[in-house]
Amino acid sequence: QEQFVESGGGLVRPGESLRLSCVASGFTEHYYAIGWFRQAPGKEREGVSCLTTRDDSSYYGDSVKGRFTISRDNTKNTVYLQMNGLKPEDTAVYYCGVTVAVSCKGRALGNEYDFWGQGTQVTVSS
Numbered sequence: 001q002e003q004f005v006e007s008g009g010g011l012v013r014p015g016e017s018l019r020l021s022c023v024a025s026g027f028t029e030h031y032y033a034i035g036w037f038r039q040a041p042g043k044e045r046e047g048v049s050c051l052t053t054r055d056d057s058s059y060y061g062d063s064v065k066g067r068f069t070i071s072r073d074n075t076k077n078t079v080y081l082q083m084n085g086l087k088p089e090d091t092a093v094y095y096c097g098v099t100v101a102v103s104c105k106g107r108a109l110g111n112e113y114d115f116w117g118q119g120t121q122v123t124v125s126s
Contacts, residue, residue: 001026002024002025002026002027002098002115003024003025003026003117004022004023004024004025004096004097004115004116004117004118005022005023005025005117006020006021006022006094006095006096006117006118006119006120007020007021007022007120008020008021008081008120009094009120009121009122009123010121010122010123011123011124011125012086012122012123012124013124013125013126014086014087014088014124014125014126015085015086016086016124017082017083017084017085017086018083018086018122019080019081019082019083020036020080020081020083020094020096020120020122021078021079021080022034022036022078022079022080022081022096022117023076023077023078024077024078024079024096024098025077027098027115030053030100031053031098031099031100031114031115032052032053032054032098032099032100032101032102032103033050033051033052033053033098033099033102033103033104033109034050034051034053034072034079034096034097034098034099035047035048035049035050035051035059035070035079035096035097035104035108035109035113036048036049036050036070036079036081036094036095036096036097036108037094037095037097037108037109037110037113037116038090038092038093038094038095038122039092039093039095039119040091040092040093043092044110045110045111046061046063046092046110047061047107047108047109047110048060048061048064048068048081048094048108049061049064049068049069049070049081049108050070050104050107050108050109051070051071051072051079051104052103052104054103056072057104058070058104059104059106059107059108060108061107061108063089064083064090067083067084067085067086068081068082068083068084069081069082069084070082079096081094081096083122086122086124087124088124088125088126089124090122090124091122091123091124091125092121092122093119093120093121093122094119094120094121094122095113095116095117095118095119096116096117097109097113097114097115097116097117098113098114098115098116099112099113099114100114100115101114
């Protein structure tokens, strides 16, 4: 059974950093993309970052470009999201997900993930 274990969220002040981790396991079929999306209360889901598994190309949402970096460690089945220069508007629940039918399509996916985890809360506040 597919499973994600996300960690690394927390409460930080503006300008600080966090690194989220997501361990994916139990996948019996190839997945084309892995990434992160977020959702804040009362707001729509927003794509944060996406990484294509074929060539590790990465894509970011406009609001996080230059501040967030996605990476993965295949030996640990883990994907990371390094978040620097955090802002209050980054406050949300962050989810990692994978797609089994499409790649990132040149952007940070939001609604296209086929499987995703329970999420980890990130709160940025002074």
